[in-house]
Each structure stands twice: as C-alpha cells, then as structure tokens.
Amino acid sequence: EADIYQTPRYLVIGTGKKITLECSQTMGHDKMYWYQQDPGMELHLIHYSYGVNSTEKGDLSSESTVSRIRTEHFPLTLESARPSHTSQYLCASSEGDSRAYEQYFGPGTRLTVT
Amino acid sequence: GDSVTQMEGPVTLSEEAFLTINCTYTATGYPSLFWYVQYPGEGLQLLLKATKADDKGSNKGFEATYRKETTSFHLEKGSVQVSDSAVYFCALSERNRDDKIIFGKGTRLHILP
Numbered sequence: 001e002a003d004i005y006q007t008p009r010y011l012v013i014g015t016g017k018k019i020t021l022e023c024s025q026t027m028g029h030d031k032m033y034w035y036q037q038d039p040g041m042e043l044h045l046i047h048y049s050y051g052v053n054s055t056e057k058g059d060l061s062s063e064s065t066v067s068r069i070r071t072e073h074f075p076l077t078l079e080s081a082r083p084s085h086t087s088q089y090l091c092a093s094s095e096g097d098s099r100a101y102e103q104y105f106g107p108g109t110r111l112t113v114t
Numbered sequence: 115g116d117s118v119t120q121m122e123g124p125v126t127l128s129e130e131a132f133l134t135i136n137c138t139y140t141a142t143g144y145p146s147l148f149w150y151v152q153y154p155g156e157g158l159q160l161l162l163k164a165t166k167a168d169d170k171g172s173n174k175g176f177e178a179t180y181r182k183e184t185t186s187f188h189l190e191k192g193s194v195q196v197s198d199s200a201v202y203f204c205a206l207s208e209r210n211r212d213d214k215i216i217f218g219k220g221t222r223l224h225i226l227p
Contacts, residue, residue, distance in 0.1 A: 006157075041152075041201050041219065041220035042219045045214060048214070058214075059214075090157050091157075092157070098207035098214065099145070099146040099165065099207045099208070100146065103215060104159075105158040107156050108157050
C-alpha cells in the first residue's frame with residue numbers, strides 16, 4: 001500500500017478564492033509530481049520536483065504554483081480559482097528513475113469551482 | 115516526440131471473457147513500458163511493467179509483452195472478473211525524459227456479472 005496522501009478529497013469553492021491542495025508522502029521519495037486528470041480520464045503533468053527546493057513546470061500549462069520545502073510535502077496552490085480549474089488533481093511520488101521505479105499515486109482531490 | 119496510443123473505450127465484457135487492450139508507442143530511444151490501473155475513486159497504481167524487448171510483465175492474471183518490432187505492449191487477461199472494472203493506462207518512460215512518464219489516454223473497462 002502506497003503511503004501518499006492528499007487532502008481534501010473533495011472541494012467545492014467559489015470563483016476568486018485561494019486554495020491549497022495538500023500532498024504528503026512518508027516514503028522518503030525525492031521525486032514528486034502533480035497531474036491534472038480531465039473528465040475523459042486523460043492525465044496531464046502540470047508540475048514536478050526532483051527534491052527540496054526544486055520545482056519544474058510540466059507539459060500542460062497551469063496557473064497553479066507548487067513548493068517543495070520539505071521532502072515529504074508538495075502542496076499545490078491556486079491564487080484565484082476559476083471554473084476552468086475544475087478537475088481531478090493527482091499527486092504522485094517516485095524513488096528514482098521513472099524507467100525503473102514506479103510512481104505511487106495519491107487518491108486525488110476532486111476540485112469544483114463554481 | 116514520444117507518445118502512447120491505446121484503444122478507446124469503454125470496453126464492456128461479460129465475466130470470464132478474454133480481455134485485450136491494445137497499446138502502441140512511439141519513442142526515439144529504448145523505453146520502459148507500463149500498465150497502470152485506476153479503480154473508481156482512487157489514484158493510479160502500477161499493474162505491470164517491462165523494461166526490455168520480449169520481456170513479459172504479469173500481475174493479478176494480467177500479462178503484456180514488450181514487442182519492439184511492432185512497438186506494442188498489449189494488455190491481456192484470460193478470464194476477467196467484475197472486480198477488474200477500472201480504467202487502464204498504458205505508459206512509457208524513456209531515458210533523458212526528466213523522469214517523466216508518458217501516459218496513454220486510458221481505456222475504461224466494464225465487466226458485467
């Protein structure tokens with residue numbers, strides 16, 4: 001069983017609010033990732049990190065930002081939520097090279113912006 | 115660039131039927147190949163993987179063989195169960211890809227009792 005957690009699991013919030021989606025892992029993994037999953041189930045990488053103080057933008061442009069101050073914690077923030085941000089957000093972590101090591105996924109946060 | 119193409123769903127089968135979900139890939143190098151599964155309300159989890167040509171990955175009765183000549187990694191199971199209902203993602207990871215995984219669009223599988 002993977003030890004990676006996301007909170008909240010579900011969030012409904014109004015337009016313009018600032019929100020932070022939490023992601024924590026207890027496996028000591030250096031690499032962490034955020035994916036956005038659209039209703040058709042397709043996954044899009046929006047942010048990733050190689051370790052503390054490392055953050056990179058993913059393949060899909062996103063208005064969200066991330067930080068990595070501690071190895072185990074990789075929160076995602078939206079400064080001003082909009083209806084277009086409505087989606088499922090999945091956090092993942094990996095021990096090392098993705099060719100050899102699997103990515104462990106959290107259960108996801110389903111965000112609805114009204 | 116690298117890409118993964120898998121058969122569109124949804125796929126609906128009766129319990130104990132044979133399952134094939136097709137997956138082909140395009141890569142500039144020599145990738146590792148994966149199948150991930152997402153059960154309802156959960157994140158993805160690794161189902162099986164193969165890291166070199168002709169390797170067969172297997173888990174929970176599912177199998178897939180890395181076919182370099184046809185650039186394919188088709189998922190098969192001889193007798194599906196209702197509990198196999200989920201979304202299945204084919205994926206690849208290649209050296210010098212910044213440790214990213216390229217996922218297919220996913221195939222939703224429904225198994226009827």
